[in-house]
Amino acid sequence: LLTSVLRRSTAASTSVRAFTSEAAPERKVAILGAAGGIGQPLSLLMKLNPLVSRLALYDIAGTPGVAADVSHINTRSEVKGYAAEEQLGEALEGSDIVIIPAGVPRKPGMTRDDLFKINAGIVKSLCEAIAKYCPNALVNMISNPVNSTVPIAAEVFKSKGVYDERKLFGVTTLDVVRAKTFYAGKAKVNVADVNVPVIGGHAGITILPLLSQATPKANLSDEDIKALTKRTQDGGTEVVEAKAGKGSATLSMAYAGAVFADACLKGLNGAPDVVECSFVQSTVTELPFFASKVRLGKNGVEEVLGLGPLSDYEQQGLEALKAELKSSIEKGVAFVRSS
Numbered sequence: 344l345l346t347s348v349l350r351r352s353t354a355a356s357t358s359v360r361a362f363t364s365e366a367a368p369e370r371k372v373a374i375l376g377a378a379g380g381i382g383q384p385l386s387l388l389m390k391l392n393p394l395v396s397r398l399a400l401y402d403i404a405g406t407p408g409v410a411a412d413v414s415h416i417n418t419r420s421e422v423k424g425y426a427a428e429e430q431l432g433e434a435l436e437g438s439d440i441v442i443i444p445a446g447v448p449r450k451p452g453m454t455r456d457d458l459f460k461i462n463a464g465i466v467k468s469l470c471e472a473i474a475k476y477c478p479n480a481l482v483n484m485i486s487n488p489v490n491s492t493v494p495i496a497a498e499v500f501k502s503k504g505v506y507d508e509r510k511l512f513g514v515t516t517l518d519v520v521r522a523k524t525f526y527a528g529k530a531k532v533n534v535a536d537v538n539v540p541v542i543g544g545h546a547g548i549t550i551l552p553l554l555s556q557a558t559p560k561a562n563l564s565d566e567d568i569k570a571l572t573k574r575t576q577d578g579g580t581e582v583v584e585a586k587a588g589k590g591s592a593t594l595s596m597a598y599a600g601a602v603f604a605d606a607c608l609k610g611l612n613g614a615p616d617v618v619e620c621s622f623v624q625s626t627v628t629e630l631p632f633f634a635s636k637v638r639l640g641k642n643g644v645e646e647v648l649g650l651g652p653l654s655d656y657e658q659q660g661l662e663a664l665k666a667e668l669k670s671s672i673e674k675g676v677a678f679v680r681s682s
């Protein structure tokens with residue numbers, strides 16, 4: 344993504360740029376929580392994406408500075424900052440994609456579920472505004488706990504009569520990004536060639552990398568597979584501990600969020616074979632929401648792909664994650680229904 348963007352923006356030939364902006368349709372992307380640890384680098388990366396024509400940056404604190412700063416970058420999109428709740432409607436209107444990294448991150452010793460109390464309320468009110476101002480937008484949910492915030496968003500949209508299951512995504516791309524990096528290191532293969540599906544949810548044991556399906560193939564021992572699985576599941580905690588109280592993953596998350604939003608944009612624009620893992624409404628298991636490979640298209644989810652063959656170890660992991668994932672989903676649903 345970055346290389347192609349940089350190549351484009353530094354190209355001496357103006358025809359390259361003209362082609363880019365003429366060929367790609369107008370697309371508005373809104374980022375809610377744009378001035379935060381994730382929001383800032385994500386705003387930068389979305390500003391570098393030539394598929395974006397308008398970039399709306401919304402936060403309850405610090406937006407003007409971030410918007411002014413990002414707006415000076417000489418790429419296609421027009422940037423506007425929105426700083427207060429009364430500007431949220433304007434920020435959202437006409438959006439094709441809304442990315443939500445608003446909320447509090449973890450500190451050492453916290454689980455993603457510990458964030459529920461604060462982030463559930465934030466996500467609920469932002470989704471109410473989305474239902475009102477841009478009910479057709481694709482929603483990329485980053486705010487944790489994703490296993491609950493996605494069901495919260497679905498319940499809000501249902502209550503407003505605008506729910507379209509093809510348009511709601513829990514962003515689990517960082518788990519895929521981590522699995523690819525860790526696998527490439529262990530298997531000694533080129534990281535740029537690596538693919539690893541990650542299924543389930545986005546917290547602890549609910550994160551299940553399918554290393555038996557990783558490509559390029561490598562002969563890893565059972566111990567290696569276990570260690571890679573655990574490191575992928577604990578990747579977020581690794582960063583939380585290294586940051587020692589200063590938050591959770593922001594830079595790698597911004598990268599992952601930008602990769603996922605780019606895939607959504609490509610799908611909307613009709614590009615063929617755009618497949619990413621995401622936590623979506625699903626019938627792949629008995630759980631109502633589940634992360635798996637998803638084909639993206641002009642209306643969001645075009646097809647939720649099956650899990651493919653699992654190893655015995657992965658099958659056990661799948662059975663073991665269901666109870667926790669189920670209760671996180673139910674917690675999100677109950678939060679909206681009781682409020």
Ligand code: NAI
Binds near residue numbers: 378484592593
């Ligand atoms: P941060 O605290 O640095 O930034 C959050 C931003 O949200 C702040 O700028 C804050 O002003 C803003 N905000 C709070 N309430 C808001 C509201 N009602 N409307 C708009 N903006 C609001 O936190 P950080 O590190 O950026 O993390 C954000 C969220 O992303 C956390 O919930 C974190 O757990 C989650 N996360 C998700 C990951 C994933 O893989 N899905 C990975 C890493 C973090």
